Amino acid sequence: MKLWIEKQKYLIDFTLSSLARRKAKNVGLLLVYTLIVFLLASVMLFTHALRHEAAHVLDGAPEVVLQRMVAGRHDLIPPGTLERVGRIRGVQKKEGRLWGYYYDPVVKANYTFMAPSNESISSGTLVVGAGLARARGLAVGNAISFRSYSGKLFGFTIARILAQESELVSADLVLMSEDDFRGFFEIAPGYFTDIALSVVNPQEVRNVATKLSLQFPDSRPILRDEILRTYESIFNWREGIVLALASLSILAFAIFAWEKASGLSAEEKREIGILKAIGWETGDVIKMKFWEGALVSLAAFLIGYVAAYLHVFHFSSSLFAPVLKGWAVLYPRFELNPVIDGFQVATLFFFTVFPYAAATLVPIWRAAITDPDSVMRG
Amino acid sequence: MIFQPAIIALLLASLVCVALLVAATPYAIDIVRHWNIASGSEKQLVLERRTYLLSTLLGFIFATQLVALLLFVFNAEKMSAMFVGAMCAVGTLNVNVFGFPALIAQIVVFFLASSWLVVNHLDTRAPDYPLVKVKYVLLLCLLPLLLVSAVLQLRYFLGLKADVITSCCGSLFSEDAKGLGGDAAAAAPLPAMIAFYAALALAAGTAWFYRIKQRGAYLVAPFSAIGFAVGMAGILAFVSLYIYEHPHHHCPFCVLKPDYSYQGYWLYLPLFIATAAGLGVGAIQPFARISSLTAIAPAIARRLATLSAFMWALFAAVASFMIFNSNLVLLEG
Amino acid sequence: MIELKNICKAFNHGRDNEFHALNGIDLHLPAQRVTAFRGPSGSGKTTLLSIVGCLSRPTSGRVRLKDRDISGLPERFLTDIRRQTFGFIFQQFNLIKGLSAIENVMLPAYPLGGDWRALRESAERLLGDLRLSHRREAKVEWLSGGEQQRVAIARALINDPEIVVADEPTANLDTALAMEFMGILEKLSNTGKTVILTSHDPLVVESSIVHRVVDMRDGRIVPPHQ
Numbered sequence: 001m002k003l004w005i006e007k008q009k010y011l012i013d014f015t016l017s018s019l020a021r022r023k024a025k026n027v028g029l030l031l032v033y034t035l036i037v038f039l040l041a042s043v044m045l046f047t048h049a050l051r052h053e054a055a056h057v058l059d060g061a062p063e064v065v066l067q068r069m070v071a072g073r074h075d076l077i078p079p080g081t082l083e084r085v086g087r088i089r090g091v092q093k094k095e096g097r098l099w100g101y102y103y104d105p106v107v108k109a110n111y112t113f114m115a116p117s118n119e120s121i122s123s124g125t126l127v128v129g130a131g132l133a134r135a136r137g138l139a140v141g142n143a144i145s146f147r148s149y150s151g152k153l154f155g156f157t158i159a160r161i162l163a164q165e166s167e168l169v170s171a172d173l174v175l176m177s178e179d180d181f182r183g184f185f186e187i188a189p190g191y192f193t194d195i196a197l198s199v200v201n202p203q204e205v206r207n208v209a210t211k212l213s214l215q216f217p218d219s220r221p222i223l224r225d226e227i228l229r230t231y232e233s234i235f236n237w238r239e240g241i242v243l244a245l246a247s248l249s250i251l252a253f254a255i256f257a258w259e260k261a262s263g264l265s266a267e268e269k270r271e272i273g274i275l276k277a278i279g280w281e282t283g284d285v286i287k288m289k290f291w292e293g294a295l296v297s298l299a300a301f302l303i304g305y306v307a308a309y310l311h312v313f314h315f316s317s318s319l320f321a322p323v324l325k326g327w328a329v330l331y332p333r334f335e336l337n338p339v340i341d342g343f344q345v346a347t348l349f350f351f352t353v354f355p356y357a358a359a360t361l362v363p364i365w366r367a368a369i370t371d372p373d374s375v376m377r378g
Numbered sequence: 379m380i381f382q383p384a385i386i387a388l389l390l391a392s393l394v395c396v397a398l399l400v401a402a403t404p405y406a407i408d409i410v411r412h413w414n415i416a417s418g419s420e421k422q423l424v425l426e427r428r429t430y431l432l433s434t435l436l437g438f439i440f441a442t443q444l445v446a447l448l449l450f451v452f453n454a455e456k457m458s459a460m461f462v463g464a465m466c467a468v469g470t471l472n473v474n475v476f477g478f479p480a481l482i483a484q485i486v487v488f489f490l491a492s493s494w495l496v497v498n499h500l501d502t503r504a505p506d507y508p509l510v511k512v513k514y515v516l517l518l519c520l521l522p523l524l525l526v527s528a529v530l531q532l533r534y535f536l537g538l539k540a541d542v543i544t545s546c547c548g549s550l551f552s553e554d555a556k557g558l559g560g561d562a563a564a565a566a567p568l569p570a571m572i573a574f575y576a577a578l579a580l581a582a583g584t585a586w587f588y589r590i591k592q593r594g595a596y597l598v599a600p601f602s603a604i605g606f607a608v609g610m611a612g613i614l615a616f617v618s619l620y621i622y623e624h625p626h627h628h629c630p631f632c633v634l635k636p637d638y639s640y641q642g643y644w645l646y647l648p649l650f651i652a653t654a655a656g657l658g659v660g661a662i663q664p665f666a667r668i669s670s671l672t673a674i675a676p677a678i679a680r681r682l683a684t685l686s687a688f689m690w691a692l693f694a695a696v697a698s699f700m701i702f703n704s705n706l707v708l709l710e711g
Numbered sequence: 712m713i714e715l716k717n718i719c720k721a722f723n724h725g726r727d728n729e730f731h732a733l734n735g736i737d738l739h740l741p742a743q744r745v746t747a748f749r750g751p752s753g754s755g756k757t758t759l760l761s762i763v764g765c766l767s768r769p770t771s772g773r774v775r776l777k778d779r780d781i782s783g784l785p786e787r788f789l790t791d792i793r794r795q796t797f798g799f800i801f802q803q804f805n806l807i808k809g810l811s812a813i814e815n816v817m818l819p820a821y822p823l824g825g826d827w828r829a830l831r832e833s834a835e836r837l838l839g840d841l842r843l844s845h846r847r848e849a850k851v852e853w854l855s856g857g858e859q860q861r862v863a864i865a866r867a868l869i870n871d872p873e874i875v876v877a878d879e880p881t882a883n884l885d886t887a888l889a890m891e892f893m894g895i896l897e898k899l900s901n902t903g904k905t906v907i908l909t910s911h912d913p914l915v916v917e918s919s920i921v922h923r924v925v926d927m928r929d930g931r932i933v934p935p936h937q
Contacts, residue, residue, distance in 0.1 A: 003824040003825075004824065005824075006824040006825065006826070006827070007821070007822060007823070007824030008824075009824075009827075010821035010822070010824060010827075011821065011822075013821075014818075014821060017809070017810060017814070021808075021809040021810075044383065228459060229459060229460050229461075232459050232460050233460060236382045236383075236460075237382075239382070239383055240382050240383060240385075240386065243383050243386060244386065247386070247390075267808070270805075271807055273805075274805045274806075274807060275807075275818070276790075277766060277799060277801070277805065278794075278799060278805075278818060278819040278866065279790060279793055279794030279819040279822065279870070280790070280819075280821070280822050281786065281787055281790040281791070281822060282427070282430050282786060282787070282790075283430065283787065284821075284822040286430065286434055342452075343384070343449075343452045343453070343455075343456055344383075346445070346448065346449050346452060347383050347384045347387050347449065349445075350384075350387035350388075350390070350391060350445065350446075350449060351383070351387055351390075354387075354390070354391060354394070354442065354445075355390075355394075357438065358394050358398070358438070361398075361434065361435065361438060362431070364434075365430060365431040365434060368430065369427040369430065371767065372761075372766045372767065372786075372790070372793075373761035373766035373767045375801055375803070375805050376757050376760070376761055376766070376801060376802075376878050377757070415783055415785070416783050417771075418768040418769050418770045418771060418772075418782065418783070419721075419724060419770055420721075420722075420723075420724045420770075421724075423768065426785055426786060427786075502787060505784050505785065505788045506783070507785055
């Protein structure tokens with residue numbers, strides 16, 4: 001065992017010096033390899049962080065949301081519904097929510113207007129998301145007016161701007177008092193946009209949902225778990241699409257690696273011949289080449305991964321965020337919370353090191369079977 | 379099918395492995411047909427060189443299978459959020475009928491590949507390469523298995539639909555579930571523990587006995603296989619309960635979760651190594667009487683038996699440690 | 712020491728350009744002697760040397776090394792025997808460029824996986840014996856022809872082989888350096904090493920150090936032409 005380790009140390013030692021002796025060739029390979037790792041790792045880290053963020057946001061969301069449907073469209077909850085919901089067993093808390101969308105022609109963007117239930121906002125003031133504040137150049141104390149859908153002009157002052165932490169979801173948010181909300185959208189008292197229910201026992205959620213749809217045939221219950229699942233699929237799907245496209249580049253990379261590994265220079269061929277002549281065995285050469293691949297892979301993986309980490313978490317994924325994020329006009333500017341996931345590292349490893357190893361297998365063997373007496377014949 | 383990086387990676391891996399092995403098949407057949415160690419002809423020299431390629435290839439496939447096995451379970455774990463009713467890997471694997479067979483096939487391929495590598499190692503120690511033909515016939519037998527494993531995996535992934543309602547470890551491994559898993563979970567803790575430790579003691583004991591006396595080699599492999607099965611059943615029946623500190627949570631996968639600080643790896647790692655080494659001892663035995671192997675085979679078998687015995691002991695120790703450290707009490711007094 | 716029986720070596724077997732480099736060689740090479748194979752190029756002497764040195768296998772025939780039949784051994788085992796029994800000195804020196812002299816000397820011992828410090832010490836000692844201590848860290852491409860030759864000799868001796876094999880060792884050396892090489896050869900022979908070499912350099916084959924000359928032509932051993 002000790003002998004085996006010593007031997008590997010010798011082989012690694014030789015490999016390192018052999019890599020250093022052929023800098024130009026190996027730097028090229030390392031560069032391409034690192035780039036591939038960087039691209040894939042960026043996509044993965046980014047979508048994973050988004051997924052994490054979404055899950056984080058949903059953590060505080062109600063287990064069940066009840067929406068009323070009229071002609072297949074989302075409609076207001078009429079008065080009296082809230083009281084009837086409360087009698088369903090398993091429902092611990094219920095509240096009617098008020099929210100809606102508003103199109104601002106000034107910046108050509110949609111805002112989400114909302115009357116929060118857990119914080120009181122005095123009439124005539126607003127709390128706005130940071131993205132909106134940026135787009136309209138707002139600061140605390142500024143005045144802003146919106147023309148309602150009925151044509152009336154409403155003036156507000158900015159009471160507060162939301163913190164940037166979860167800007168992904170709050171970028172376009174406008175919070176106002178309930179009275180202002182009802183006035184602005186002309187919603188009569190007693191009506192709500194939807195009803196949020198909290199159900200403590202997770203195993204009860206489905207039962208509650210079944211009861212709700214029986215009792216209110218004109219409504220649909222939306223489960224938090226279902227939203228989570230949808231998010232999960234959407235993010236996985238996006239990630240999958242990007243990776244499928246990237247697989248073309250992986251294929252190109254594998255061909256490149258094959259090329260590099262099989263296109264041995266005359267000097268390298270001579271070297272392997274010498275090694276074999278002076279007592280190295282085919283297996284030793286294969287092991288040496290294996291270490292070479294392992295070292296290159298490790299270096300590319302580390303550099304690429306660290307670069308991707310910096311790119312995603314410190315430079316806001318500036319390279320491709322628009323592709324993966326964008327569905328809103330107000331681009332949220334936000335720092336994602338760094339999340340590293342062992343599973344993802346394993347997947348990434350599979351996407352990069354595995355093709356490299358598979359592509360170099362045969363060329364390595366070809367190089368290793370050089371005749372030991374070739375140096376005497378040459 | 380669900381479009382997911384890990385799924386693509388797994389499919390890619392099994393595809394490449396099958397493709398490599400298929401590409402190697404003509405070479406293997408060529409070796410089986412034309413191998414003649416006594417000859418110094420160019421043909422023989424070419425064949426000899428190909429053996430290096432084929433063993434490197436198998437090593438590569440083996441390593442890939444190992445990582446793929448981990449990734450497969452990992453992936454099942456992660457995807458559980460996407461299926462109604464799935465709380466961990468069990469639920470995901472239960473989404474369609476191919477989940478568990480795919481996992482089992484992968485484990486089987488893993489152990490067969492490890493046994494092949496042991497035979498390969500043995501063969502290359504003897505100057506006359508006595509097992510070359512046997513080895514490559516065995517390799518050809520491995521191909522359909524690898525194919526089956528790949529197809530099962532493909533069918534499983536193709537059949538994944540996010541809107542399927544599945545049942546998770548709670549129902550699959552609960553006391554009133556039917557089938558092997560349910561039976562293991564329903565076993566009373568005390569007899570289950572006795573069976574668990576007895577099987578481990580037998581597996582470790584036969585391996586250790588072989589190490590000392592060089593006898594009873596044929597017992598090592600079967601007892602290792604039994605040890606693996608009983609070890610898994612034991613994890614299901616009571617070790618998991620102690621880890622979760624919950625009297626009804628039987629699950630072999632949740633132990634791998636970060637929620638339980640990845641304790642499962644400490645259980646599975648020794649279990650898999652012990653089994654692979656134990657099976658390796660058995661794989662060598664049919665060839666131990668070949669004249670050029672009479673000295674080499676026992677030496678290798680002995681090393682493997684030692685490893686196996688140590689790993690069984692480690693597995694038992696880790697399991698016991700988890701039981702003692704738990705706040706759960708299953709056995710009174 | 713080495714016994715060859717009816718050795719044949721064919722290349723490109725079964726094809727139009729098939730040719731037999733060796734045709735039925737029978738030869739006995741005693742231990743602790745210096746033997747030279749002499750012959751024109753294409754006579755098969757290098758092929759014979761590579762078979763004797765376990766670098767390749769004969770197509771047919773038997774090779775016995777110290778009463779062990781090694782003709783049917785696969786490469787893995789042949790290599791093992793080779794690196795423990797033989798040390799090689801090649802015509803082109805065949806040093807690895809970019810590595811220092813001492814690293815080149817240590818190379819044949821790498822696959823054996825021995826203790827690094829002991830290995831380095833014996834490499835230093837060998838280089839010292841060959842008056843190269845001061846050049847040990849120099850890259851081999853900066854060394855003169857004679858120095859390269861001596862590094863190659865040190866490398867051949869690092870695993871302490873019983874047999875030293877040299878292929879046309881003086882072909883790239885001027886007379887003075889060739890004389891120096893013969894001096895080293897004599898020392899090796901005196902320490903009990905068996906030496907087998909190929910050469911058509913009169914300086915080598917007519918030297919008193921060489922105990923026996925084997926003449927070759929067209930893949931056969933021919934009677935001495937003198």
